[in-house]
Amino acid sequence: MIGWLGRDARRRRTEKQAYRWVGKMIADPASNEAGLRRWIGDDEERARIYNRAWQGAAKAGALGGVVYGDARVRAAHRSIEHTRKVPYLWLTTVTVGLMLLGIALTFGISLLFGEHPVAGSSLNGDRSYATATGEVRTLALADGSSIVLDTHSAVDIHFDGETRKVTLTRGRARFAVAHEAERPFIVSARDATVTARGTVFDVDTFQGVRIALIEGAVDVRGPGVVQAVLRLFPGQQVWFNPAVRNGTPAATRARPSDAQWVNGMKTFDDVPAHEVIAEANRYSERQIVFEDPTMGDAEVFLDLHIRNTVDVARNLAAYLHLAVDESHPGQIVLRRPK
Structure with missing residues (x-):
């Protein structure tokens, strides 16, 4: 047998x-x-x-x-x-x-068919960017960070002298964050927030909010959480189910293929x-x-x-x-x- x-x-x-x-x-x-x-x-x-x-x-x-x-x-x-x-x-x-055309994955930047990189030092202040269906865009930020914005996705960006804030209002994005000890990089998606100082991670809003870490470390706070903070390490992810409003779910192992969308x-x-x-x-x-x-x-x-x-x-x-x-x-x- x-x-x-x-x-x-x-x-x-x-x-x-x-x-x-x-x-x-x-x-x-x-x-x-x-x-x-x-x-x-x-x-x-x-x-x-x-x-x-x-x-x-x-x-x-x-x-x-x-x-x-x-x-x-x-x-x-x-x-x-x-x-x-x-x-x-x-x-x-x-x-x-x-x-x-070629793939450049350093810090999550990918130049492929359908992608339109946007670069410039003028990205300080308040800006909003969105992609159409089928479009993937790379945003090069003034601080040296970058965002790969997936299809049908949108972000609002606010940089000032104290903080770097990005809100993912829909879709999915890859964040490659340049290190600044005195100015944290904060990403919000619905009611979840990610705080990073120099790292690479994905955030998507397809079903609730999913955060997956690729490099470095990030601190994640979920909806309805007052003090509990979850730290993710490379290869880990956390998913906030919209049906569960309180508490922070445990980190789980991310599938390697989930990070392949950028290429x-x-x-x-x-x-x-x-x-x-x-x-x-x-x-x-x-x-x-x-x-x-x-x-x-x-x-x-x-x-x-x-x-x-x-x-x-x-x-x-x-x-x-x-x-x-x-x-x-x-x-x-x-x-x-x-």
Whole structure:
């Protein structure tokens, strides 16, 4: 029995890896082909599982042109023979334009498609900034701090000689705070506040208020709390449930993937598909929906560019063996193949 369980676990792990490779090859075959070859190696089972996963993607309509910014990748697979007669799939690529401009993650600043950095010493005083749906903006503040403002998000900024205050009125933001011993950096979101002097952390208001620390340390005070202060350390998060008005919840371990939103590419590891869709739909007026809502309960194991809803829909369809229906205005419907 243990042997069978072990084989089942290994097979499930291989299937997850195969679907991840399919997603990578759909997204960027030129960069991932060598890695796919190494992963398959001489393993006949891996080759068989990968081929089946790719065929599922083809049936779901997930192949063809995949758009990233101004670039279009068209991939065509053809079967070849390995030196030990192990069949696997070879990718050829025709790429037009540039796929990614580059990623600068130092202090949380990311320059990617859809981002518009704003810099200048004039940010002292009172300012307000907001992003539209699909827009990600980097604000370079006068004190050397920076804010990455996510899609459909807004902040109010007030700097004076004693304090640096930012209010996140909606959405999500990454704060990279320059150290000033005499002038704390205070972020408010609804009734929660974060006090930092030199650190990097995320705040979002999607469901209540979630604060996740990436570097340094911060002091967090929740709604309805008079004196209790929670100190977070790197890798920790705290979530204030709007239904609970008193007390400070305990810090928990943040998922590493939760911090990946700044560069657009996220790893979803055994995450319900409806969570993936909710994340991607924030970046587009065109919404991904399941024809049957219960399909969203299935867990997925994928790397996805969350700012590209077409890519997300096609990769989910490939993984879940669904069809992609783009005929509905304002929607991309995932349904069972007819």
